[in-house]
Amino acid sequence: MSVPLYQAKAELFRTLGHPVRIRVLELLQDGPKPVRDLLAAIDVEASNLSQQLAVLRRAGMVTSHRDGPLVMYALSTPDVADLLAAGRRILGAVLTDRDALLDELRGTGGDR
Amino acid sequence: MSVPLYQAKAELFRTLGHPVRIRVLELLQDGPKPVRDLLAAIDVEASNLSQQLAVLRRAGMVTSHRDGPLVMYALSTPDVADLLAAGRRILGAVLTDRDALLDELRGTGGDR
DNA sequence: GACCGACTTGAAGAATTCTGCAAGTGCTAA
DNA sequence: TTAGCACTTGCAGAATTCTTCAAGTCGGTC
Known part of the structure; x- marks a missing residue:
């Protein structure tokens, strides 16, 4: 190796x-x-x-x-498509987390 | 955007x-x-x-x-683990393909 | 307070990657 | 055989990323 x-x-x-x-x-x-x-x-x-x-x-x-x-x-190989799909999923998770955080910082939308 | x-x-x-x-x-x-x-x-x-x-x-x-x-x-997020798993799978597929090809060509060890 | 272990940050030079231009190959049609 | 499209390759200069050193922060201990 x-x-x-x-x-x-x-x-x-x-x-x-x-x-x-x-x-x-x-x-x-x-x-x-x-x-x-x-x-x-x-x-x-x-x-x-x-x-x-x-x-x-x-x-x-x-x-x-x-x-x-x-x-x-x-x-x-079709595995490449799997990898891209996994990337899409994680991108969704990470971006929404980050946006939520940004909203908190900014105080946008201010519910509660 | x-x-x-x-x-x-x-x-x-x-x-x-x-x-x-x-x-x-x-x-x-x-x-x-x-x-x-x-x-x-x-x-x-x-x-x-x-x-x-x-x-x-x-x-x-x-x-x-x-x-x-x-x-x-x-x-x-646990999705990160999924991504790594997908990477492992594709790495297996790609490396075996490549090694098979390399073996066909010759056996000199060139890393990287 | 002074000190030490556990980390982080800033900055600079080295190494790698990206981009676009100029030139080259291979195929096919005229 | 000349011409033209479809791509690829070589090669700088620009941009980005890596690595390391020096210095700095934060908590707990003595």
Whole structure:
């Protein structure tokens, strides 16, 4: 085991730590897509998207293959979707907690 | 509004993108712990641990309160554990895929 | 009060990541 | 074979994150 487990886990999550990469993965949840479509949906430079796709590829989260003139991308495993779903849940929990706290500080809405 | 959703998600995952922070969260899965214990378990400088704890606090993933001479930390929501579990699962899937591929190519040990 | 253990904070240099530009590859159509 | 679309790669400079040191706060003890 050359790479400590904690490091591997951290790298996995860090891979998800970029808005463009998150969007790509979410778009790919609906099935394989060509770069073309991702580019149309995401509003980022082509080279930038390509860099982020390379990161996802290196991390083993997506696979790609050429299909005629297009390059198709797909999630390498459906587990990726689970991870995103878990992220959504926790985001909800954390954000509502934080908002509640903010409201308390601000005294907004002042019931009781 | 102020923070696009994709950005919030990316920030959530980026918060997990550090070995020390991962270890802290895993240790806290077993229940609240004082910094003392985390420090004994993790092998990192006290100030460094404190910095990482501050990151987790700011992200709303842990809470802390003073208990006598000690400062106790706890997960702010059990959903955090779910996220870590999902990470473990996907790590398994991705790593076995990657190792299979590496074995096919050759056996030189290059970590990172 | 003086002191010590338990933590946190601030700041600066090192290391890593991001972004956009320029250039390059591969496929297909003209 | 020239041209054009669809992508990728290499490479700076900018921005962000990490790590460590020095200094500071908070509680309990002597």
